[in-house]
Structures are given as C-alpha cells and as structure tokens.
Amino acid sequence: MATLKDVAKETGFSITTVSRALNGYSDVSEETKLKIQKVADKLGYSPNILARSLVMKQSRTIGLIVSDIKRENIKDNFMYETLCGISDQLAELDYEFVLLSTSTSKQRNKTYKQLCAERQLDGVIIQGLKLEDPYLQEAVQSNTPCVLIDIPAEGENVGYVTSDQFESAKNAIKYLYRMGHRNIVFVNGSENAHVSKVRHRAYQEALKEVGLEYKEELVIVGDFSEEKSKHEMIPILLNNPSITAVFCASDVMALGVLQAARELQLKVPEHLSIIGFDNILLSRYVTPPLTTVGQFPYQMGVAATQMLVDLIEKKESAHVVEIKNKLILRDSVASIVSK
Amino acid sequence: MATLKDVAKETGFSITTVSRALNGYSDVSEETKLKIQKVADKLGYSPNILARSLVMKQSRTIGLIVSDIKRENIKDNFMYETLCGISDQLAELDYEFVLLSTSTSKQRNKTYKQLCAERQLDGVIIQGLKLEDPYLQEAVQSNTPCVLIDIPAEGENVGYVTSDQFESAKNAIKYLYRMGHRNIVFVNGSENAHVSKVRHRAYQEALKEVGLEYKEELVIVGDFSEEKSKHEMIPILLNNPSITAVFCASDVMALGVLQAARELQLKVPEHLSIIGFDNILLSRYVTPPLTTVGQFPYQMGVAATQMLVDLIEKKESAHVVEIKNKLILRDSVASIVSK
DNA sequence: CTGTTAGCGCCTTCAC
DNA sequence: GTGAAGGCGCTAACAG
Numbered sequence: 001m002a003t004l005k006d007v008a009k010e011t012g013f014s015i016t017t018v019s020r021a022l023n024g025y026s027d028v029s030e031e032t033k034l035k036i037q038k039v040a041d042k043l044g045y046s047p048n049i050l051a052r053s054l055v056m057k058q059s060r061t062i063g064l065i066v067s068d069i070k071r072e073n074i075k076d077n078f079m080y081e082t083l084c085g086i087s088d089q090l091a092e093l094d095y096e097f098v099l100l101s102t103s104t105s106k107q108r109n110k111t112y113k114q115l116c117a118e119r120q121l122d123g124v125i126i127q128g129l130k131l132e133d134p135y136l137q138e139a140v141q142s143n144t145p146c147v148l149i150d151i152p153a154e155g156e157n158v159g160y161v162t163s164d165q166f167e168s169a170k171n172a173i174k175y176l177y178r179m180g181h182r183n184i185v186f187v188n189g190s191e192n193a194h195v196s197k198v199r200h201r202a203y204q205e206a207l208k209e210v211g212l213e214y215k216e217e218l219v220i221v222g223d224f225s226e227e228k229s230k231h232e233m234i235p236i237l238l239n240n241p242s243i244t245a246v247f248c249a250s251d252v253m254a255l256g257v258l259q260a261a262r263e264l265q266l267k268v269p270e271h272l273s274i275i276g277f278d279n280i281l282l283s284r285y286v287t288p289p290l291t292t293v294g295q296f297p298y299q300m301g302v303a304a305t306q307m308l309v310d311l312i313e314k315k316e317s318a319h320v321v322e323i324k325n326k327l328i329l330r331d332s333v334a335s336i337v338s339k
Numbered sequence: 340m341a342t343l344k345d346v347a348k349e350t351g352f353s354i355t356t357v358s359r360a361l362n363g364y365s366d367v368s369e370e371t372k373l374k375i376q377k378v379a380d381k382l383g384y385s386p387n388i389l390a391r392s393l394v395m396k397q398s399r400t401i402g403l404i405v406s407d408i409k410r411e412n413i414k415d416n417f418m419y420e421t422l423c424g425i426s427d428q429l430a431e432l433d434y435e436f437v438l439l440s441t442s443t444s445k446q447r448n449k450t451y452k453q454l455c456a457e458r459q460l461d462g463v464i465i466q467g468l469k470l471e472d473p474y475l476q477e478a479v480q481s482n483t484p485c486v487l488i489d490i491p492a493e494g495e496n497v498g499y500v501t502s503d504q505f506e507s508a509k510n511a512i513k514y515l516y517r518m519g520h521r522n523i524v525f526v527n528g529s530e531n532a533h534v535s536k537v538r539h540r541a542y543q544e545a546l547k548e549v550g551l552e553y554k555e556e557l558v559i560v561g562d563f564s565e566e567k568s569k570h571e572m573i574p575i576l577l578n579n580p581s582i583t584a585v586f587c588a589s590d591v592m593a594l595g596v597l598q599a600a601r602e603l604q605l606k607v608p609e610h611l612s613i614i615g616f617d618n619i620l621l622s623r624y625v626t627p628p629l630t631t632v633g634q635f636p637y638q639m640g641v642a643a644t645q646m647l648v649d650l651i652e653k654k655e656s657a658h659v660v661e662i663k664n665k666l667i668l669r670d671s672v673a674s675i676v677s678k
Numbered sequence: 679c680t681g682t683t684a685g686c687g688c689c690t691t692c693a694c
Numbered sequence: 695g696t697g698a699a700g701g702c703g704c705t706a707a708c709a710g
Contacts, residue, residue: 001456003687014697019689029695046453050389050398051687055702059389061437080419087440096458098400098437101426114385117340285625342703353681358705368679390703394686 002043010039022047059120062090062308065100065135067128078278078297079128082149085301086125093309095122104133112138123308125149130192145311147304151194152320157311159319161303165195168293168325169202170209172275173247175327177210180336181245181273184212185236187257189224189249199249199277218243222253229256230263237264237272244273244336251276251283251292254332258286269334279328289330299323341382349378361386398459401429401647404439404474406467417617417636418467421488424640425464432648434461443472451477462647464488469531484650486643490533491659496650498658500642504534507632507664508541509548511614512586514666516549519675520584520612523551524575526596528563528588538588538616557582561592568595569602576603576611583612583675590615590622590631593671597625608673618667628669638662 007022008015013032021028021036022045039045053059064086066079090097098119112135116124123145129136131151139146140153148160176184186203189196200219207214220236222229229248237243237260248254254276258268266272268288276283279294303321310317346361347354352375360367360375361384367375378384392398403425405418429436439454451474455463462484468475470490478485479492487499515523525542528535539558546553559575561568568587576582576599587593593615597607605611607627615622618633642660649656 001452004689005687015688016690016698017696020696023689027695032695044450044453046449046457048393048459048687049457050393050459051702052689053702054387054389054393054687054704055689057702077416077419080416087438091440096437096439098435099426100435101430110385111383113340114383118385118388120387120389282621282624285621287626344703354703355682355705356680358703359680362705366679371679387703390686391705392686393688393703394705396686 001048002040002045003048004045006043007036007040007045010043011036053120057120058122060095061119061121062095062097062123062125062312063100063116063119063121064097065102065115065124065126065129067102067104067130067133077281078295081297082127082301082304085298085303086305087301089302089305093305095309097125102129102135104130107134113142116142116144123147123312125304125308126151131194132192145308147308147311149300149304154319159307159311159317159321161300161307161321161323163295163300163323163325165198165325166202166205168327169199169247169249169277170206172277172293172327173203173206174210176245176247176273176275176333177206177212179245179273179333182212183240183242183244184218185233185243185246186219187222187229187233187246187248187253188219189222189253191221193224196249203247222248222250222256224250224252226252226256226259229253230259231256233257233260234264237261237266244271245333246272246274248274248276251278251280251290254290254292255282255286258290258332269332273333273336275333284330288332291330291333292328294326294328296323296325340387341379341384342387343384345382346375346379346384349382350375392459396459397461399434400458400460401434401436401462401464401651402439402455402458402460403436404441404454404463404465404468406441406443406469406472416620417634420636421466421640421643424637424642425644426640428641428644432644434644434648436464441468441474443469446473452481455481455483462486462651464643464647465490470533471531484647486647486650488639488643493658498646498650498656498660500639500646500660500662502634502639502662502664504537504664505541505544507666508538508586508588508616509545511616511632511666512542512545513549515584515586515612515614515672516545516551518584518612518672521551522579522581522583523557524572524582524585525558526561526568526572526585526587526592527558528561528592530560532563535588542586561587561589561595563589563591565591565595565598568592569599570595572596572599573603576600576605583610584672585611585613587613587615590617590619590629593629593631594621594625597629597671608671612672612675614672623669627671630669630672631667633665633667635662635664 004015004018008018018036021033125147127149140155140158145157150162188200204214220232246257254274257274261268261272276290276292279292283290283292300323343354343357347357357375360372464486466488479494479497484496489501491499527539543553559571585596593613596613600607600611615629615631618631622629622631639662
C-alpha cells in the first residue's frame with residue numbers, strides 16, 4: 001500500500017509537504033497541492049490510521065462494551081437496535097467502532113483503563129453491564145469520555161441515555177388500574193439490572209398513588225426469561241384467584257406469563273390482562289397482540305453516539321438524555337370496570 | 340498510561356529487554372523476567388496495540404463488512420445471530436473486530452484495499468453485499484484473507500460459508516409435492532442476492548424432478564419485504580384459484596403471504612399452505628406457526644470466523660463450509676392428498 | 679542474557 | 695512555501 005513516502009518520492013516533495021497538502025493545510029501552494037493530490041490518487045494512497053493515531057493520540061474510534069451480545073438475548077433485539085443506531089450515527093460523524101464483548105470475569109484480567117489505552121480509544125459506549133461490574137466504576141473515574149445506556153452515572157466525561165423508565169412503568173400500572181384492575185402482579189427481571197430496580201420502584205409508587213396496597217407476594221423475579229416467568233407465574237396464579245392483571249418488566253417475560261395463562265386455561269385478556277415492556281417485534285405477532293411499553297432503542301443508540309462524540313470533541317451538550325417511552329395499546333388488556 | 344519506556348526506566352533494564360520479557364521470549368533470565376513483570380503490573384502497563392500493529396504489520400483485528408445493518412432488516416435477525424457467532428469465536432481466538440458498515444455508494448469513495456490497509460486489518464468477513472458491489476470483486480483479488488457469507492467465491496485467500504440452499508429449498512418444494520400440492524407459487528427475494536438465484540433454480544429443478552411444469556406467472560418478486568409480498572400475492576391468488584401452496588424465499592415474505600391469505604379469507608393451511616425460509620424468531624409465534632427451512636446463522640458466524648483465522652494463520656482448512664439447513668415442520672402446511 | 683540501532687507511517691515543531 | 699529532525703510506542707536484527 002502506498003505511504004506518504006511513496007507519494008513524496010513520486011512527486012519530489014518532502015514527506016512533510018505531502019502530509020500537509022493531503023490534510024488541507026493552508027500553507028501549501030495550490031499548485032503543489034493539486035500535484036500531490038493527483039499522485040496520491042494515482043497511487044491509491046490512504047493514510048494509515050494506526051500510525052496517525054499513534055502520534056495524534058486519538059483514533060477516531062470508539063469502543064462499544066457490551067456484555068449481552070449472546071444468543072440467549074436474541075429475542076430481545078434491543079441490543080441489535082441500539083447497535084444499528086450507534087453504527088449509523090457513527091458513520092455519520094465519521095468515526096468507527098470496535099465491539100468489545102466482555103464478561104465479569106474477563107474484567108478482572110484487563111482493566112477498563114488498559115482496554116481504552118491499548119487501542120487509544122477516543123471514547124466508550126457501555127451497554128448491558130451488571131451494576132456490580134468493575135468496569136462501571138472505572139469508567140466513571142477514567143477520563144476517557146464514556147456514555148452509558150440505561151445506567152445512570154454522571155461525571156466530567158461521563159453521561160448516559162435512558163428512557164423514562166419510571167414514569168412509563170407507572171403509567172402502565174395506572175392504566176391497568178383505570179381499566180379496573182386491583183390485584184396486579186409484577187414480574188421483574190434480575191435485580192442486578194438498574195432498570196429492574198427502577199421498574200420495581202415504579203410499581204410500588206404507582207400502587208401507592210392509586211391507593212392500592214403493595215404486597216410482597218405479588219412480586220416475582222422472572223430473570224428476563226420466558227421459561228422462568230412461566231414457571232414462577234403458575235403457582236401465583238393458582239394461589240391467588242383474585243389476580244386479574246400482570247405487569248411484566250419485559251415482553252419476553254410477558255410471553256412466559258402468556259404461556260402460563262394458556263396452561264391454566266385462563267383467557268387473555270378476558271381472565272387475565274398482561275402488559276409487557278420493550279415492544280419487541282414478537283409482541284405484535286403473538287395472540288393476543290401484547291399491550292406493552294415501547295422503547296426506542298435505535299434513537300437511544302443515536303443519542304448515545306451523539307453525546308459521546310460531543311464529549312470527545314468538547315462540545316457543549318447535556319450529560320443526560322431521556323428518550324420517552326410510549327404505551328402501545330394492543331389486545332392483551334381488558335377492562336373489568338363493569339364486573 | 341504506562342509504556343515500555345516507563346517500565347524500562349523503573350526497572351533499569353532497556354526497553355528491548357522489557358519488551359522481550361513481557362512477550363515471554365526465552366532469552367531473558369527468569370529473574371529479570373519476574374522483576375519486570377512485577378513492575379509492569381504495578382504500573383498497570385498494557386501494550387499499545389496500535390504501535391505494535393504498526394511494526395508487526397498485523398493487528399489481530401478483522402473487519403466485518405456489512406451492508407445490511409439497518410433497521411429495516413430487524414425482523415430478520417440473521418445478521419445479528421451471525422454477528423454473535425463471529426463475536427464469540429473471535430473472542431475465543433483472541434482477535435477483535437471493527438464493524439465497517441458500507442453502502443454501494445460509499446464503496447466508490449474508498450477502495451476495499453484502502454479500507455484494509457488503513458487499519459492494517461488481518462482479514463475480513465463480508466456479509467450481505469450485493470452481487471454487483473465493487474468490494475466483492477476487489478476482495479477476491481486482494482491478498483488479505485477474506486471469507487464471505489452466503490456468497491460463493493474462492494481463491495488463494497478467499498473462502499465462504501453458506502448453507503445447503505439448493506438442496507434444502509428443493510426439499511421444501513418436494514415436501515409440498517408429497518403433501519399433494521401441484522400448483523405452487525414461488526415468492527423470491529431480490530434477484531441481486533445470490534441466495535435468491537439459488538433458490539429460484541432450486542424451485543425450477545424441484546418442479547422438474549417431480550414432473551410439474553414451471554410457470555413464469557407463478558414466480559413473484561417480494562424483495563424480502565412483507566408489504567411487497569402481500570401486495571404482489573393478492574392478485575396472483577385471485578387469478579389462480581388452483582393455487583394451494585406457496586414457497587417463500589424468506590419468512591418475512593411468508594408473513595406477507597399470510598396477510599394476503601387473511602385478507603382474501605383464505606385459511607392457512609386449509610386453503611393455502613405456506614413454507615418460509617430462515618426460521619426467524621417470529622415464525623414460531625405467528626398463527627399458524629410457520630413451517631420453514633431453518634438456517635443456523637450463529638454456526639455460520641462461528642465457521643466463518645474459524646475459517647478466516649485459519650486463512651490468516653496459514654493453517655490448512657477448507658475454503659468452503661456448508662452448514663446444513665433443516666426443514667422445520669409446524670402448522671402452515673396441510674396435506675391435500677385426500678382431496 | 680542484555681543493550682544498541684533502526685524503522686513501522688505519520689504529524690509537529692522549527693528553521694530556511 | 696517547503697524541508698529536516700524528532701518522536702509516538704513498539705519490535706527486530708545485530709552485537710557483545
């Protein structure tokens with residue numbers, strides 16, 4: 001591959017001049033600029049980004065640290081959609097990214113700082129880490145810019161984008177209340193995830209606001225798994241015939257609840273109303289189509305990227321962006337006011 | 340961040356010795372090795388991969404060139420699943436990757452060669468490019484190793500992984516035949532995709548083998564779109580009441596056909612049998628669950644990665660890997676032998 | 679065993 | 695306007 005040196009030799013100019021010409025510096029005469037450009041094109045010259053990054057100490061590359069790019073999460077295309085948003089926006093801004101898939105154990109082998117330094121990353125987007133993962137702490141303290149998705153943390157160089165989890169979850173539950181439901185189960189994900197904590201709080205708060213009693217036994221942990229949710233749901237349903245509605249912290253878990261209902265011959269929504277969370281693709285196609293709290297992961301990816309690049313380039317920008325969720329009404333909730 | 344220099348200064352050894360010690364060369368005494376290692380740990384030294392790549396002329400990084408990481412393709416998690424396979428296997432092999440999203444027009448701005456050279460990529464995996472995309476040609480001619488997914492091309496440094504498209508498509512059609520169907524529509528994707536051509540040929544071949552006549556008017560182009568397929572399907576169904584089955588080159592398009600049937604009050608499978616292709620997540624959840632030709636994109640990703648790394652490291656390996664598809668029987672095909 | 683020298687490809691002073 | 699020199703962090707001969 002052609003290097004600056006080659007272009008220099010071919011044109012007779014020095015490497016320095018060639019470099020400046022190609023980078024559009026103004027202190028090179030138009031004439032030589034043209035000459036150099038022409039030869040560069042002819043030789044198919046393309047700057048070596050590694051060499052450039054080495055000396056410039058910035059790489060126009062960001063790292064995307066994820067822990068959930070696994071097959072198990074495939075139903076939930078949240079990850080994929082944010083990825084698309086990030087990818088698109090990054091291309092727009094002329095950056096590139098490397099995908100750094102990590103696990104809690106891997107994080108012990110290599111520190112966050114090392115990870116960034118190794119590749120001279122200009123910034124990092126983190127998604128799907130567990131709350132206790134070491135990288136989270138390190139990221140906040142580090143001085144390479146970082147934006148988190150759905151994990152609140154702020155700092156000089158750290159921001160996050162999230163959705164209005166709390167409000168939208170509360171709304172969903174109040175909606176159930178307005179539809180006449182008084183005994184509402186909450187199927188939560190894993191308590192390790194920040195979003196789960198928020199949704200749990202929202203559940204409690206919403207109940208309080210409408211004057212319903214919070215009962216520990218109506219909260220179950222579905223671990224974001226269809227199977228587990230189904231499994232946990234059945235006994236609850238059996239033991240509490242008064243239950244008429246379920247609020248799930250994810251659509252995947254709602255699918256599990258749907259199965260549980262089917263197994264117990266409970267009709268949805270006639271006997272049991274269900275609200276999910278995420279608006280995954282499937283939710284529109286199952287029978288009955290799922291009423292759910294829709295998120296906009298693509299937009300979140302775009303926003304995260306924009307924030308990160310602003311951080312990198314020291315532009316003014318908010319350190320917190322909230323993308324509004326939206327309750328999507330379909331057919332899995334029935335009104336029981338008349339009963 | 341600590342560099343070799345820092346470690347050298349701290350230990351009193353030369354940079355070279357430190358480098359060799361840390362890279363486990365045998366010509367360094369155990370004692371100094373230990374001493375150096377200790378200081379390196381203390382300082383949190385981590386090699387700068389860029390600098391190393393620059394001199395080693397290899398980066399332990401591969402490029403993943405895709406053109407279809409777009410929101411439109413979100414229903415089809417083929418892309419995402421292969422990505423997972425690639426990511427997992429790459430981590431296994433201790434490589435990293437950058438995602439290079441490209442479009443036909445972008446390919447005019449920067450050649451494939453430049454793309455590889457810029458980042459000193461050791462190899463490339465290509466997925467989802469159009470047959471006429473310039474990068475395809477370039478990739479085959481280039482000498483950086485490359486493996487393609489679902490695009491047949493071979494060479495010294497080029498291989499591909501695919502599934503047994505032809506056989507499995509033929510099987511699906513023969514299955515319809517065995518179930519008594521004699522008028523079978525074929526909904527194809529875009530003719531730009533290699534897989535579409537293969538599936539089209541398979542359709543023709545299968546008909547021939549079972550002694551059915553190939554009729555041009557029973558082939559429609561759905562462009563991999565649900566909408567388009569539905570739209571195209573309706574008139575065909577209206578004009579040809581003898582049609583009893585449809586073979587779709589993708590599940591997404593099968594969904595469109597399903598809608599078309601619903602709109603025309605045709606029951607599936609009683610009045611119309613449908614076979615899809617891909618086994619996308621949705622296919623199991625729609626009503627009725629879709630009989631489909633299942634692919635295994637995760638395994639394809641793993642295989643592609645393994646092949647690429649073998650190519651890079653000059654290990655012996657096949658240049659063509661075929662992952663077998665599997666016909667997944669669900670409820671969208673009915674037998675009409677009795678009629 | 680260890681250190682010196684050279685260079686990967688690029689950018690940035692600082693002279694001329 | 696242009697060029698020479700130096701250095702980013704690292705590895706690879708080559709001496710000793």
